[in-house]
Amino acid sequence: MSDAEQTGTVTKDWRPDAPPSDAPPIIECRDVGIWFHVNRRRKTRIRDHFIRGFQKADRFWALRNVTFTIRKGESVGLIGSNGSGKSTLLKLIAGVLYPDEGEVLVHGGVAPLIELGAGFSGDLTARENVYLSGMIMGLTEKEIDARFRKIVRFSGLKGFMDMPLKHFSSGMKGRLGFSIVAQVESDVMLLDEVFAVGDRRFKRKSVKVMEDKLSKEGRTLVLVSHRESDLTRYCERTIWLQNGVVRADGPTEEVLPLYTAFQDEAEDEE
Numbered sequence: 001m002s003d004a005e006q007t008g009t010v011t012k013d014w015r016p017d018a019p020p021s022d023a024p025p026i027i028e029c030r031d032v033g034i035w036f037h038v039n040r041r042r043k044t045r046i047r048d049h050f051i052r053g054f055q056k057a058d059r060f061w062a063l064r065n066v067t068f069t070i071r072k073g074e075s076v077g078l079i080g081s082n083g084s085g086k087s088t089l090l091k092l093i094a095g096v097l098y099p100d101e102g103e104v105l106v107h108g109g110v111a112p113l114i115e116l117g118a119g120f121s122g123d124l125t126a127r128e129n130v131y132l133s134g135m136i137m138g139l140t141e142k143e144i145d146a147r148f149r150k151i152v153r154f155s156g157l158k159g160f161m162d163m164p165l166k167h168f169s170s171g172m173k174g175r176l177g178f179s180i181v182a183q184v185e186s187d188v189m190l191l192d193e194v195f196a197v198g199d200r201r202f203k204r205k206s207v208k209v210m211e212d213k214l215s216k217e218g219r220t221l222v223l224v225s226h227r228e229s230d231l232t233r234y235c236e237r238t239i240w241l242q243n244g245v246v247r248a249d250g251p252t253e254e255v256l257p258l259y260t261a262f263q264d265e266a267e268d269e270e
Contacts, residue, residue, distance in 0.1 A: 016214040018236050019073030026107050026220050027070040033101030035061045062088045063244045075221040077235035079259050084241040086224045090190045108187030109138055113177050122166030129165050137184050147183040155179035182209045192224040
């Protein structure tokens with residue numbers, strides 16, 4: 001089955017119009033860096049003996065010196081090997097994480113679908129998670145009330161809304177997450193491998209919603225995907241992250257071959 005068939009796409013070369021060159025910035029990352037501890041296990045005397053002198057290795061920079069600007073109405077792809085910092089960058093833009101260096105400025109509302117079920121609580125029901133996620137995205141309880149039936153209808157999970165989310169499959173969580181994002185009138189959509197879940201029918205619905213938001217409503221899109229067909233279809237620009245730094249930033253048709261060549265070279269060296 002082709003990529004287009006898997007996602008339920010219809011047109012072959014769909015892509016939103018590029019925003020005007022004088023469009024205002026909506027996302028600004030300025031020398032952004034964020035680090036995590038590699039190992040937070042309690043140290044023992046034996047372990048201390050072996051790691052003495054290597055304490056700095058406990059600090060891992062997931063992103064470092066990341067600088068770019070995304071204009072209002074742009075559709076930008078993020079690519080990179082696993083662990084390159086793509087999802088961490090989305091979380092910084094969404095405000096879920098805060099940088100240790102630099103600053104991230106977002107001039108508008110954000111609707112994030114970052115990882116399957118991110119922000120959900122497994123002990124809450126699907127219904128409760130709809131309200132929790134909606135409020136995190138800036139909706140009031142009344143606004144969620146007004147959208148609730150559409151969210152349930154779009155997700156196809158009507159009979160499961162009072163079930164604790166910990167009993168949901170990853171596909172069901174992904175469907176619920178996208179259904180919430182689809183009803184949020186945000187300026188920016190942050191999508192992480194959104195087409196990796198759901199059956200063909202749900203993927204087709206998801207594609208139509210995203211294309212409508214981009215073409216008719218002028219939303220800004222930041223899309224993480226390992227599928228080149230998604231990037232060439234939706235993103236006129238792509239940023240390649242590798243080991244937490246920006247390796248390339250430019251037209252998708254120019255960045256993807258660079259990334260592919262890098263992957264091929266890495267495989268040859270193994």
